Amino acid sequence: AKRLEGKTIVITGASSGIGRSTALEFARTAPNNKLKLVLTARRIEVLHEVAAEIRKEVGEGVEVLPVQLDVSSPDAVRGFIPGLPEAFRDINVLVNNAGLVKGVAQAPSIAEEDINIMFQTNVTGLINMTQAVLPIFKARPDGGAGDIINIGSIAGREPYAGGSIYCATKAAVRSFTDSLRKELVATRIRVIGVDPGQVETEFSVVRFYGDKAKADAVYAGCEPLTPDDIAEVIVFAATRRENVVVADTLVYPSHQAGAGVMHRKS
Ligand code: NDP
Ligand code: 8X3
Numbered sequence: 532a533k534r535l536e537g538k539t540i541v542i543t544g545a546s547s548g549i550g551r552s553t554a555l556e557f558a559r560t561a562p563n564n565k566l567k568l569v570l571t572a573r574r575i576e577v578l579h580e581v582a583a584e585i586r587k588e589v590g591e592g593v594e595v596l597p598v599q600l601d602v603s604s605p606d607a608v609r610g611f612i613p614g615l616p617e618a619f620r621d622i623n624v625l626v627n628n629a630g631l632v633k634g635v636a637q638a639p640s641i642a643e644e645d646i647n648i649m650f651q652t653n654v655t656g657l658i659n660m661t662q663a664v665l666p667i668f669k670a671r672p673d674g675g676a677g678d679i680i681n682i683g684s685i686a687g688r689e690p691y692a693g694g695s696i697y698c699a700t701k702a703a704v705r706s707f708t709d710s711l712r713k714e715l716v717a718t719r720i721r722v723i724g725v726d727p728g729q730v731e732t733e734f735s736v737v738r739f740y741g742d743k744a745k746a747d748a749v750y751a752g753c754e755p756l757t758p759d760d761i762a763e764v765i766v767f768a769a770t771r772r773e774n775v776v777v778a779d780t781l782v783y784p785s786h787q788a789g790a791g792v793m794h795r796k797s
Contacts, residue, residue, distance in 0.1 A: 532560045532770040539567040539622045540769075543602050543660060544629030546572035548732025549682065551581050552762035553626055554595075558585045560766050564592025569619055571600035571611075572629065594619075602629045602656030603648065612663055624678040624769050625664045627657040630700075632738045635693035646696050653700035657681060658707060665720075674718035678769050681708045682761075683726040685781060689790035698790075701726075712778060721776045723768045728783035729793065731755040752795030756784045 540557055544550035554570055568585070570578045578597035585595050596619055601607050612620060630653040633645035661679055668677030686694055687701030705724065712722035735746035761782060768777035786794040 532766075533562050534770050534772070535561050536563070536565045538624060539569065539619055540624040540626065541569040541571065541622050541664065542626040542628060543571050543600065543656070545570035545581060546574045546577040548734060549727070549730060549758045549761045549765075550626070550628040552758035553628065553765050554581055555585060555588065556759065556762035556766045557769075558589045558593045558595075560770065561589075561593055564589055566592075567594045567596070567619055569596045569598055569615065569622075571598045571602075573599065573601050575599035602660055603651035605655070605659055608656065608659040608663055611660075612667070620667070622664055622667050622677065624680065625660060626680045626682070626765060627660055628680075628682045629656060630682065632694070632697040632734065634738065634740070637693055638695060641696060649696050649700050650703075653697075654703045654707075657704060661707075661711070668720050669718070671719070674720075675715070676719035676773070678721045678723060679708075679711065680723045680725065680765055680768060682765075683708065683724055685726055685728045685783070685787075685790045687726060688781070691790045694790075709779075712776075719773060721768075721773075723777055724779045725761065725764055725768065726779075726781045727756065727761050728781070728787045729753065729755040730758055730761055732758050752797060753793050754784055754786060756782065 542550050542554050545554045554568055557566060557568060570581055572578055575597060582595040582597050585593060600611055633649060636642065669675035681704055683704045684701040686698045687705045690698035708722055708724040715722060731750055735749045736743055739745035764780060764782055771777060
């Protein structure tokens with residue numbers, strides 16, 4: 532993918548799951564390893580491990596910069612670009628992937644803390660990151676250029692009981708993504724939405740506050756997607772010809788046909 536050559540890519544939530552796989556997939560796809568990857572998440576030590584993994588797999592050519600960033604903190608997001616070394620500031624692709632779900636509680640018993648962390652991370656964090664990066668994109672010729680890739684979810688299209696807040700955050704991501712694409716129609720800035728179905732990552736472990744047995748039960752009898760499957764779709768979208776916008780993609784495993792509509796092998 533010659534189209535990636537020399538680009539700078541920022542990924543949020545690169546310490547695990549889809550974000551980590553996306554970092555590896557971009558590194559694998561870069562021609563002559565000419566790529567700059569900025570990996571962000573709260574767990575900086577894990578980002579260093581991902582960076583080491585990338586170097587081990589593709590060599591030293593790809594420049595990988597791990598940066599600690601909590602997207603739920605507006606101050607941290609405000610300081611993100613000014614804090615980058617100059618050589619990493621000319622960002623071409625932003626993958627807004629950081630996100631989480633907490634619990635399966637139903638109204639009126641949803642913990643205020645869980646409501647806040649989901650909205651602050653999945654919605655406000657994604658919007659703040661987008662606003663931080665857009666001026667860099669808009670400064671380019673032809674009205675601006677660059678890719679904003681927002682990770683939504685099937686949950687944003689089909690709300691379900693026990694997921695009201697998470698589903699609302701992902702519906703908000705979808706609305707923001709679709710509005711933004713309209714706002715930027717006169718530019719070369721591509722606004723790309725990717726909505727995964729069931730993917731086995733740390734997602735359910737986080738949902739059940741670290742209870743691995745409950746997380747494993749979510750995938751019992753299922754054959755979920757792997758985070759690499761979604762990473763391939765993200766990198767595909769980012770490597771199309773500049774006039775091609777893979778605007779809106781829903782990705783299921785074979786045995787899923789809706790939020791919670793799974794064929795389980797007994
Ligand atoms: P993981 O839990 O494996 O990864 C989530 C990533 O988000 C981690 O790297 C985590 O890093 C990061 N993150 C969480 N909170 C913050 C924060 N405040 N600031 C910065 N980074 C943060 O889950 P997935 O890979 O599955 O999730 C990635 C995205 O995919 C999410 O937006 C999720 O909603 C979405 N998705 C997942 C699906 C699934 O079935 N797994 C299906 C549909 C969508 P750290 O903890 O180090 O900060
Ligand atoms: C994750 C998919 O349906 O488990 O976004 O909420 S779901």
